[in-house]
Amino acid sequence: MLTAAVSLDLDTPLPTAPADDVDGALAKSAGRGDVAAFEALYRRHAGRVHGVIARLVGGHGARAEDLTQEAFVRAWQALPGFRFESAVSTWLHRLAVNTALMELRSRRSRPQHDEDDEALDGLGVLDSAGHQTALSMDLERAVATLPPRARAVLVLHDVEGWKHDEIAAELGMAVGSSKAQLHRARGLLRNRLQAPA
Numbered sequence: 001m002l003t004a005a006v007s008l009d010l011d012t013p014l015p016t017a018p019a020d021d022v023d024g025a026l027a028k029s030a031g032r033g034d035v036a037a038f039e040a041l042y043r044r045h046a047g048r049v050h051g052v053i054a055r056l057v058g059g060h061g062a063r064a065e066d067l068t069q070e071a072f073v074r075a076w077q078a079l080p081g082f083r084f085e086s087a088v089s090t091w092l093h094r095l096a097v098n099t100a101l102m103e104l105r106s107r108r109s110r111p112q113h114d115e116d117d118e119a120l121d122g123l124g125v126l127d128s129a130g131h132q133t134a135l136s137m138d139l140e141r142a143v144a145t146l147p148p149r150a151r152a153v154l155v156l157h158d159v160e161g162w163k164h165d166e167i168a169a170e171l172g173m174a175v176g177s178s179k180a181q182l183h184r185a186r187g188l189l190r191n192r193l194q195a196p197a
Contacts, residue, residue: 023088031079038079042072045089049096055155056100058144063103071099097160101170104148142192146185153178154185 023044029037049071054064075095082091143151152171156162157178162170164178171178 020087020089024084027079027082027084027088030076031082038076041075041088041092045092046072048089049092052093052096052155052160053100055143055159056097056152057103058146058148058151067099067103068096071096074099097156097170101152104152107148139189139193142189145192146188149173150181150185150188153181154189157182 023041026037026041026044030041046068050064050068053067053071057064057067071092075092078095082088086094143154146154149171153167156167156170157164164175164182167173167178168175173181
């Protein structure tokens with residue numbers, strides 16, 4: 001009987017599964033009704049989902065939390081039909097953006113109300129990539145006070161990396177309007193950041 005000697009190098013980290021593999025396995029289980037798998041997906045992606053929603057709706061308060069929960073409820077409902085044509089993280093991110101954009105559209109049909117206090121609550125939370133925000137507190141405050149459409153275009157273009165044609169299609173505007181809103185948002189930010197405190 002032959003035995004092979006196995007040596008373990010304790011300083012070498014064990015290989016781990018790529019994030020897409022882990023997310024895919026969790027999504028498949030969750031799609032079959034596994035609540036624990038869905039909870040794991042939630043823990044892995046809640047920071048990123050909340051970050052993009054908070055930036056788009058202009059606040060980190062209770063409304064952003066509610067919309068984050070809404071996005072995950074939609075994810076739970078949609079997982080059984082998820083076809084894995086994109087990474088789970090990409091799909092969740094897109095679902096978060098769509099949830100925030102639906103909120104912005106519904107705000108246009110409601111009377112305006114002052115939400116500056118909510119917009120400035122909880123600054124310094126995780127960004128859409130799940131990392132501590134690299135933006136300064138002043139810039140974060142200035143972005144939160146932009147008009148909703150200008151803020152949405154700025155965040156989608158400059159933070160999320162969308163192209164103007166994608167933004168225009170998603171927000172129901174012309175490409176030229178997207179470019180104009182981005183120019184407007186940047187100008188407003190410059191003015192607000194240069195204003196004496």
